[in-house]
Structures are given as structure tokens and as C-alpha cells.
Amino acid sequence: MSALLLSAPRPFDGRWLWWLSLALSLALWLWGRAALPLAFDYPKAWQIPAAAWIGGAINWLVKEASLGPVAFSDITRGVAAVVDAPYRMVLALLATGVQQQSGGVTVQHVPPLSWMAVIGVMALLGHWAGGLRLAALMVVCFGFIAVFGQWQSAMVTLASVLVAVPLGVVFGLALGILAWRFAWFERGLRPLLDLMQTMPVFAYLVPVLILFGFGPTAAVIATLIYATPPMTRITTLALSRVPEEAHDLARMVGCTGRQRLWRVLVPSARAPLMVGVNQVIMLSLNMVIIASMIGAGGLGFDVLSALRRLDFGAGLEAGLAIVALAIALDRLSQAVAQRGTANDIGWQHPYLVAGLAMIGAGFALGLIFPAVQTYPEAARLSTSAFWAAAVQWINLTFFDTLEAVKTFFLVWLLVPVKRFLLGLPWLAVVALLGVAGWRLGGWRLALLTAGLSFLIAATGQWEKAMVTVYLCGISTLIAMAIGVPVGIVVATRERVWAVTRVVIDTAQTLPSFVYLMPIVMLFRVGDFTAMIAVVAYAVVPAIRYTVLGLQSVDPRLIEAGRAMGCTPWQILTRIRLRLALPEILLGLNQTIMFALSMLVITALVGTRDLGQDVYIALTKANPGNGLVAGLGIAFIAIIADRLLHAYARRARARLGLEATA
Amino acid sequence: MDAAPDTLVCRNVWKVFGARAAEQMQAAGEDAARLVAMGLVPAVRAVNLSVRRGEIFVIMGLSGSGKSTLVRCLSRLIEPTAGEILFNGQNLLAASEAEMTQIRRHRMGMVFQHFALLPHMTVLDNVAFPLEVQGMAQAAREARALEMITLVGLTGREASYPRQLSGGQQQRVGIARSLAAEPELWFLDEPFSALDPLIRRELQDEFMRLQSRLHKTIVFITHDFDEAIRLADRIAIMKDGAVVQIGTPEDLVLSPATDYVREFTRAVPRAKVVRLASLMTPGPVPADMPCLPARATVAEAGRSFLSGAERVGVSRDGQAIGTVRREDVIRLLLGGEA
Numbered sequence: 001m002s003a004l005l006l007s008a009p010r011p012f013d014g015r016w017l018w019w020l021s022l023a024l025s026l027a028l029w030l031w032g033r034a035a036l037p038l039a040f041d042y043p044k045a046w047q048i049p050a051a052a053w054i055g056g057a058i059n060w061l062v063k064e065a066s067l068g069p070v071a072f073s074d075i076t077r078g079v080a081a082v083v084d085a086p087y088r089m090v091l092a093l094l095a096t097g098v099q100q101q102s103g104g105v106t107v108q109h110v111p112p113l114s115w116m117a118v119i120g121v122m123a124l125l126g127h128w129a130g131g132l133r134l135a136a137l138m139v140v141c142f143g144f145i146a147v148f149g150q151w152q153s154a155m156v157t158l159a160s161v162l163v164a165v166p167l168g169v170v171f172g173l174a175l176g177i178l179a180w181r182f183a184w185f186e187r188g189l190r191p192l193l194d195l196m197q198t199m200p201v202f203a204y205l206v207p208v209l210i211l212f213g214f215g216p217t218a219a220v221i222a223t224l225i226y227a228t229p230p231m232t233r234i235t236t237l238a239l240s241r242v243p244e245e246a247h248d249l250a251r252m253v254g255c256t257g258r259q260r261l262w263r264v265l266v267p268s269a270r271a272p273l274m275v276g277v278n279q280v281i282m283l284s285l286n287m288v289i290i291a292s293m294i295g296a297g298g299l300g301f302d303v304l305s306a307l308r309r310l311d312f313g314a315g316l317e318a319g320l321a322i323v324a325l326a327i328a329l330d331r332l333s334q335a336v337a338q339r340g341t342a343n344d345i346g347w348q349h350p351y352l353v354a355g356l357a358m359i360g361a362g363f364a365l366g367l368i369f370p371a372v373q374t375y376p377e378a379a380r381l382s383t384s385a386f387w388a389a390a391v392q393w394i395n396l397t398f399f400d401t402l403e404a405v406k407t408f409f410l411v412w413l414l415v416p417v418k419r420f421l422l423g424l425p426w427l428a429v430v431a432l433l434g435v436a437g438w439r440l441g442g443w444r445l446a447l448l449t450a451g452l453s454f455l456i457a458a459t460g461q462w463e464k465a466m467v468t469v470y471l472c473g474i475s476t477l478i479a480m481a482i483g484v485p486v487g488i489v490v491a492t493r494e495r496v497w498a499v500t501r502v503v504i505d506t507a508q509t510l511p512s513f514v515y516l517m518p519i520v521m522l523f524r525v526g527d528f529t530a531m532i533a534v535v536a537y538a539v540v541p542a543i544r545y546t547v548l549g550l551q552s553v554d555p556r557l558i559e560a561g562r563a564m565g566c567t568p569w570q571i572l573t574r575i576r577l578r579l580a581l582p583e584i585l586l587g588l589n590q591t592i593m594f595a596l597s598m599l600v601i602t603a604l605v606g607t608r609d610l611g612q613d614v615y616i617a618l619t620k621a622n623p624g625n626g627l628v629a630g631l632g633i634a635f636i637a638i639i640a641d642r643l644l645h646a647y648a649r650r651a652r653a654r655l656g657l658e659a660t661a
Numbered sequence: 662m663d664a665a666p667d668t669l670v671c672r673n674v675w676k677v678f679g680a681r682a683a684e685q686m687q688a689a690g691e692d693a694a695r696l697v698a699m700g701l702v703p704a705v706r707a708v709n710l711s712v713r714r715g716e717i718f719v720i721m722g723l724s725g726s727g728k729s730t731l732v733r734c735l736s737r738l739i740e741p742t743a744g745e746i747l748f749n750g751q752n753l754l755a756a757s758e759a760e761m762t763q764i765r766r767h768r769m770g771m772v773f774q775h776f777a778l779l780p781h782m783t784v785l786d787n788v789a790f791p792l793e794v795q796g797m798a799q800a801a802r803e804a805r806a807l808e809m810i811t812l813v814g815l816t817g818r819e820a821s822y823p824r825q826l827s828g829g830q831q832q833r834v835g836i837a838r839s840l841a842a843e844p845e846l847w848f849l850d851e852p853f854s855a856l857d858p859l860i861r862r863e864l865q866d867e868f869m870r871l872q873s874r875l876h877k878t879i880v881f882i883t884h885d886f887d888e889a890i891r892l893a894d895r896i897a898i899m900k901d902g903a904v905v906q907i908g909t910p911e912d913l914v915l916s917p918a919t920d921y922v923r924e925f926t927r928a929v930p931r932a933k934v935v936r937l938a939s940l941m942t943p944g945p946v947p948a949d950m951p952c953l954p955a956r957a958t959v960a961e962a963g964r965s966f967l968s969g970a971e972r973v974g975v976s977r978d979g980q981a982i983g984t985v986r987r988e989d990v991i992r993l994l995l996g997g998e999a
Contacts, residue, residue: 245777248738253791253842254766263794267781 021435025428032425039427042457050459055624058207076211084217087163091216094118095155112155114373115146117362121355122328128351130335141328149380150299150321157298158325160216160291161284164223168280172228173273176235177261186236193229198593198637200600201226201290202614203630206623209294219296227283234276238269274337281333285326289511293618299325303513307604312391312517313384319514323506391521406528414527417474421466426457433639441646448642452635461632467609468636471527472595475534479591482535483542484584488572490543491550504540512537512601530602538594545587549580579655585648592640596633667747668846668878669712669735674744676705676730676902682742691743693902704730705741706902717872717879721889721925722899728882731899732850735880736769737761748846766795770839774851776831778823778838784810785819788837795842802841809837812871829860836871847877854884865891886925890914890934898922910934932960932994937975940989946974946981955982959993966990
């Protein structure tokens with residue numbers, strides 16, 4: 001929405017409608033408050049009590065719903081058991097060992113894998129999949145976790161990831177295949193996937209919490225909801241991109257339907273499918289912190305509690321441990337994808353024997369030397385104190401400066417924009433969105449944008465939605481204002497780009513909570529803090545897409561420009577930026593999506609928008625409010641996404657990069 | 662050879678793409694112009710042809726001429742809209758899907774333009790794949806696959822993956838795979854088009870060598886007229902979905918039916934197409950005269966006259982059947998008419 005208000009589409013043909021509705025809206029805004037109050041405040045009496053409905057429905061599901069003799073709660077318990085059993089096993093193996101509670105005393109029967117054995121096995125896996133370099137990387141990543149005393153938590157996190165990933169892959173693959181096979185299934189699934197991906201995770205944490213109870217099981221299920229959609233999408237896409245000849249081959253050799261799918265099509269799509277697996281792994285790790293709010297434990301819980309204590313150092317270390325885990329699993333899965341063909345992954349004796357030997361040796365030595373079993377306390381490092389001191393020093397030294405910066409932004413930017421947006425009549429905004437949708441994508445898009453924005457008003461969330469739009473809009477603008485110039489500067493300088501890329505890749509794997517902590521410590525809670533955190537997080541896609549767009553401009557055109565005697569500035573403004581516009585628009589789109597997802601997290605530091613509603617609903621375990629507010633954010637995201645996509649498509653068509661049809 | 666029975670016969674085969682094509686065609690009748698006017702795409706129009714047992718039948722056409730659609734209609738990978746396709750007298754269009762699966766498994770083989778090798782399988786597994794699909798035991802199918810790999814000259818590469826092979830080698834694997842089930846009807850859909858010219862030539866020779874051993878009934882698709890002339894017993898030229906002319910390479914070159922065909926044949930040296938059989942004078946051959954096969958082209962025969970001989974004998978199946986005169990050969994080599 002903000003994207004529309006702040007970067008209105010350039011008028012071309014049919015512009016009269018645009019100007020007319022703009023003029024009407026302006027008139028309404030200036031003089032309509034007295035004449036048409038309901039255009040400003042959606043009448044309470046007409047509100048759709050969606051929150052109550054959803055809350056009621058979930059209550060009913062939990063307490064009364066049944067399929068014949070089987071109660072719904074039994075079904076959820078069954079699902080929970082399917083997740084729970086493997087989780088307990090992996091957890092026992094990695095973190096807890098086999099224990100028994102008797103009379104308040106925990107008796108350890110079998111210890112978990114020793115840290116040395118885990119590092120050894122990981123190194124072996126790395127060596128098998130990617131040679132010595134990968135093996136070294138695995139040792140460094142897991143060694144880091146051990147040295148900084150994060151081992152126990154990291155293994156709890158790893159256990160939940162190891163359970164969530166295979167389940168996510170299997171479900172994603174199954175849904176993707178169904179969607180590929182049956183057009184009607186795809187049509188039904190697609191909006192659901194859109195919603196799952198745009199809805200902030202907090203929103204469905206509450207229903208999951210109510211249905212599955214507090215604990216790691218619920219966390220794994222929430223992770224699955226979050227991490228499965230990309231796998232499903234990639235599966236459908238990959239299968240539909242398998243070359244026609246492979247289909248012909250399958251029929252010519254007389255494959256049955258099943259043989260065709262599993263022996264020919266799925267293996268042919270292996271490369272993109274492995275990208276999907278990688279996505280599931282990365283998204284599962286993204287969820288680690290949020291999932292700890294409903295009982296995942298592990299590193300996520302450490303980060304969260306550090307944030308609550310405002311212990312930046314501890315949070316950073318746990319956060320970096322998540323990054324180490326992410327890097328290790330990411331590289332490992334990519335190497336396996338490149339190396340492995342199904343036939344290779346048989347019994348590879350040397351590796352298997354060495355792995356088992358390491359586990360056995362770790363176990364035996366662990367009985368004699370405790371340091372082998374558990375990383376010794378004395379050898380741990382911690383940087384907590386250093387960071388605390390650093391932050392304190394900055395606060396003491398620069399307090400006035402920081403305060404001045406903050407006040408300046410609040411008074412001159414944040415507050416005026418917020419006032420302006422809150423003063424807009426909802427009716428006009430809905431109408432303008434409808435017109436924009438019609439101009440960019442026809443009546444279907446118009447119906448979608450106007451309908452969704454109306455629903456936000458009708459469920460009584462207009463004001464909070466506007467606060468969301470204001471924070472997201474300003475942050476997006478600032479992120480673009482920083483990201484696009486940076487992108488332009490680094491795009492043509494190969495070395496600088498290589499460095500920048502490492503920085504932004506790392507920034508993206510860093511859990512978003514980690515951004516929040518230092519900012520909170522410097523600026524305390526409030527809108528300004530939220531804005532900085534969102535900008536820091538959302539500037540990454542702005543840079544990335546700008547660079548992508550500029551680098552993908554056809555070099556022949558630049559050559560032609562140079563041949564005609566363009567100055568570098570002319571080449572940049574007249575050729576490169578023009579042609580990169582579609583990508584930059586998609587970057588803007590991504591920036592908005594990133595901003596919205598970060599915005600929900602900043603609710604932890606006290607904003608007053610929809611994100612806050614979602615978060616409060618979570619703490620009060622109120623599923624109706626949480627879902628409605630979550631849907632509100634999802635609607636904003638969908639409106640912005642569809643409008644920008646339609647605009648980018650038009651831009652591409654105009655440049656002849658994409659067929660208009 | 663002329664007496665060989667027909668293995669595959671097409672009678673008035675149509676393939677029309679578009680919504681409810683079959684019904685629309687019933688209404689409109691077999692009139693390509695009307696079908697186009699109705700927004701349909703008649704990709705194959707009223708094709709009649711017959712492929713004789715053991716011959717290499719080449720379907721030649723430029724891209725968009727419908728040749729690939731036609732070959733897919735022949736194996737019912739694409740369902741023809743109208744017509745009859747008889748395979749050894751059995752109408753394929755009346756066969757059930759299960760019957761078609763059996764026919765494709767055991768009696769048809771196909772080679773694809775872009776090889777269509779399965780990237781996750783070794784050469785050996787790729788070649789054995791059609792047999793595996795049929796449910797053949799591992800030992801038996803691997804023995805058979807090894808035989809095929811030897812046949813196409815890839816011994817030693819069994820354990821390689823397709824990505825480790827060159828384009829030419831990959832297509833050899835494709836050929837081996839298509840032959841693994843011992844099909845009697847062999848489809849090759851532009852098998853050499855994706856290869857560079859030298860490799861293409863090498864594989865064409867290889868293909869001729871294989872055929873001289875195997876005597877399959879072959880439907881070969883190409884857009885390359887030179888390739889068609891080199892390999893074909895008979896050629897069907899397609900344009901806009903219809904067959905323009907069917908004949909031996911000589912027929913096409915010497916008496917093109919339309920300007921379109923003439924355009925293709927113009928650049929082809931006669932001597933490379935005309936075979937000795939059509940230049941010879943039938944009659945007795947002196948016992949000491951060297952003989953050339955009747956299938957040999959005039960260009961191939963030219964060398965035999967270097968010694969100054971006035972005449973050379975012509976033989977078919979080892980029987981001397983006539984002679985060719987030096988001056989006829991020279992006239993043709995110099996570009997005159999036969």
C-alpha cells in the first residue's frame with residue numbers, strides 16, 4: 001500500500017481515471033470529514049467480528065469437533081505423535097542421551113554422542129560430499145559452537161531441524177506433485193501457499209500452540225508450516241519444466257504412471273528439487289528463534305531470553321551459533337546436491353566404518369575422560385562482557401548525539417507521515433488501490449486490491465494497518481535510498497561486489513533478532529528503533545536486486561552506448577537503470593516483504609501496529625485476534641506484491657523482455 | 662527390396678491442435694483452410710504413407726512442418742485427430758492404452774534429438790532402463806545392455822554418467838537404449854541435429870553400419886536434406902503439415918514434384934544422388950570386368966574410371982546385371998542431366 005502511495009505509477013493512457021479518483025480522494029480528505037464521517041472511521045456496527053469467529057472455530061475444533069467417533073483433538077495428538085517420536089530419538093542421540101526420571105533425580109543411562117564424535121562425523125560427511133575444504137569448514141563451524149559454549153543448545157536446535165527438514169521435504173514434495181498432476185489442486189493450493197508465505201509466523205503460532213500444546217512438537221509443526229511452501233512451489237515448477245522428451249521417453253519405453261514419475265520425472269528434476277531441500281533447511285533455521293516462543297528450546301530460546309535481558313553479547317553468541325549451524329548445513333546440502341546421485345549414496349564402506357569408529361571411540365573415551373564427552377567448561381570463550389562494555393561506552397559517550405538523531409527523525413519524518421496516513425479516509429484509500437489495480441492488471445487485480453484493503457477496514461484494523469504501512473513504507477524508502485545507490489556503486493566493480501556479497505549473505509543468515517538488540521540498547525524501544533532495525537534487515541534485497549538488474553543488462557547495449565559517445569553518467573541513467581528497472585522493482589517488492597516480516601519482530605520492542613497485535617495475541621494465547629491481525633499483515637503484503645509484480649511485468653513487456661500475452 | 666511388405670501404413674492421418682479439435686473437425690470436414698479459420702492448428706494434414714519392412718524412411722521438413730508431430734502420432738505419443746495407423750496390419754488407433762504400452766515396450770524404439778538421457782543413471786543403467794521398466798531381472802538386463810553398449814562402441818564407459826560424455830557419445834547411449842528391447846520399428850527424431858558437423862557425419866556412418874547389421878524398419882526425422890539423401894531409402898518431404906512428395910533420393914532430385922522440393926534439390930550435386938542402377942545399360946558383363954554395387958552413387962563410381970576403363974560392371978546381390986559407360990558418368994559428374 002505504502003508502495004503505491006509513495007511511488008504512484010506513471011500515468012500513461014487512461015490516466016483520466018487515475019487523476020479523477022485522486023482528485024475525489026483529495027476532496028474527500030480536505031472537506032469530507034464533516035460530511036461523510038464513515039469514510040474516515042469504519043462504523044463499529046458494520047464490523048465483521050472475524051476475530052471472535054476464528055476464536056470460536058478453533059475452540060470448537062479443540063473441544064467438540066470430531067470425525068465420527070474420532071475427536072479432532074485425537075487427530076492432532078496423532079499428528080503430534082508422528083513428529084514427537086523421531087524428535088525424541090534424535091534429541092536423545094544428540095543432546096540428552098537416554099535418561100530416566102526417578103523421584104526427582106535424573107539418571108543418565110546412556111550419554112548422547114560426544115561433541116568430538118559429532119564434529120568428526122560432520123567432518124567425514126563434509127569430506128565425502130565436498131572434499132577437504134568442506135570438511136575443514138564443518139570443523140570450524142561446529143568447533144565455534146563448542147568453543148563458545150553453545151553446544152548443548154545447538155544440539156537441541158539441530159535435533160529439531162533434523163526432524164523438521166525430512167518431514168518438510170516429504171510433505172512439500174507430495175503436495176507439489178499433486179499440484180503438478182491436478183490443475184484443480186494447484187488452483188486451490190496456490191492462494192493458500194501465498195498466504196502461508198506472507199502471513200507473519202506469529203499469527204499461526206497461537207493456533208498451533210492451542211492445537212498441539214507448548215513444546216518442541218508444536219515448534220516443529222510451526223516450522224513445517226513455514227518451511228514447506230517453497231518446497232511445494234519448487235516441486236511443481238521443476239516437474240513442469242522437465243523437458244518434453246523425458247515424458248516421451250517414459251512413454252516410449254512403456255513406463256507405468258508410477259515408473260514415469262519416480263524413475264524419470266523426479267530424477268530429471270533433481271537439481272531444482274535439491275534447491276528446494278536447501279530452502280527447507282534454511283527456512284527451518286530461520287524459524288528457530290520464533291519457534292522457541294512456543295517451546296522449541298535450544299539456541300532460539302537463548303537468543304530470545306538474551307533479548308529479554310538485553311544481554312547483547314549472549315544473544316550475539318547464540319545468534320552466531322545459529323549462523324554457524326546454517327552455514328554448515330547450507331554448504332553441506334549444496335555439496336551433497338552437486339555430488340550425489342542416488343546410486344552413489346550406497347554403503348560407502350570407508351566412510352561408514354570411520355564414522356562408526358569415531359562414535360564408538362567417542363563413547364568409550366567419554367567414559368574415561370569427561371572432556372571428550374562434554375566440551376570442558378574451562379576452555380570456553382565468551383565475549384559477553386566485552387560487548388556489554390562496548391555498548392555501555394557508546395551509550396555514555398554518544399548519548400546526546402544518538403538522542404538528537406532520534407529526535408530529529410521522529411519530529412521531522414516519522415510523526416508527520418504517521419499523522420498524514422492516519423488522517424486518510426479509508427474509503428478513498430480502498431478506491432485508489434482499486435483504481436491502481438485496474439490500471440496495472442485489469443479488473444481482477446482491482447477486485448483483489450480493493451477487496452483485501454476493504455477487509456482490513458471491515459475487521460476494524462484500519463488504524464493499526466496504517467501504522468504498519470507507515471513504518472514499513474518509511475523503512476522501505478530509506479532501505480531503497482541506501483540500497484539502490486550502494487547497488488549502483490558496487491555493481492560494476494567486481495572486487496567490491498565480491499566483498500559486499502559476502503557481507504550481505506552473512507547479514508541474511510543472521511537471525512533478525514540479532515539486529516534488534518544493539519539498536520534497542522542504543523535507542524531504547526519505540527518506532528525509531530523499529531525503523532532502524534527494519535532498514536538494516538531490508539536493505540539487503542534492495543542492494544541485491546539492484547546489482548542483479550544492472551549486471552543483467554545486455555553488454556552489447558552498453559557497448560552500443562559507448563560507441564555512440566555516451567558519458568558513463570549517460571550510460572548509467574539512460575541505458576543501465578532504464579533496463580534494470582524491472583529487477584529494481586522486484587527488489588522493491590522484496591524489500592517490502594522483508595520489511596513486513598521484520599516489522600512483526602520489532603513488535604517485541606514496542607511498536608503500535610498490527611505486529612504488536614499479533615504478538616500480544618500470542619502472549620495471551622488468543623488465536624482469533626492473532627490470526628486476524630496476521631491476515632491483515634498478509635493482506636498488506638499481498639496487495640503490495642501484486643501491484644508491484646503487475647507493474648514490473650508491464651515494464652518488462654515495454655522493454656520487450658517478456659511477451660505481453 | 663521393392664517387394665518387402667509394409668510394416669507401417671498411415672492413412673489420411675490428421676493432427677489438429679486446439680480446443681475440442683476432434684468435434685470441430687467433424688463439423689468442418691477435412692479442410693485445412695477452414696480449420697485455421699476456426700482458430701485451430703492443423704499440424705499434420707491428410708498424411709498417407711507406408712514404410713516398408715527393413716527400409717530407412719526419412720521424413721524431411723523444416724521446423725514447423727509437422728514432422729515431429731507426425732512421428733509422435735505414429736507411436737501415439739500424440740493422439741492423432743483422425744485417420745488410421747496400421748502397424749503390421751493392426752490399427753494402432755484402436756489399441757487400448759495397455760496394448761500400446763506393450764507395443765511400445767517390445768516393438769518400438771525411439772531416439773531423441775536432445776538424447777533424453779536420465780542424468781541420475783550411469784550409461785549402463787540408462788541403456789538397461791527400458792528392460793528394467795519391463796521387469797526384466799537385473800543380471801539379464803545388464804548383460805543385454807552391455808551387448809548394446811559394445812554395439813555402439815562405448816565399451817569402457819558403462820559406469821560413466823551422461824554429463825561426463827560428449828554429445829556424440831551421449832547420442833550413442835540414446836541409440837543403444839532405443840535398441841535394447843530389440844524393437845522392430847525404430848524411430849529416430851532428429852537424432853543428429855544437436856551435434857556438430859564432424860560428429861554428425863561420424864554418427865551417420867555409424868548408423869548406416871548398424872542398419873546394415875540389424876535391418877530394422879526405420880522412420881528417421883531430419884531437417885537436413887543432405888542427411889536425408891545420405892541415409893534414406895525413401896524420403897517424404899513435408900511442408901505445412903502435409904506430405905509434398907515421397908520418393909527415393911534420385912526421384913526427388915531428378916523429378917521434383919513441386920518448386921518447394923526443387924528448391925531443396927537445387928544445390929545437391931546429381932552425382933552424389935544418382936545411383937549406378939539408373940545409369941546402367943542392362944546386359945551381359947565380361948567376366949574380368951570389375952563390378953560396383955548398383956546402390957553406389959555415380960560420384961562413388963568415378964574413381965573406377967581413373968584407370969582409363971571405358972565401362973564398369975554393375976552388380977546387385979553379387980549378380981552382375983549391366984554396365985555403365987564412362988561418358989555417361991563424366992557427363993553427370995560435370996553437372997549435366999542423366
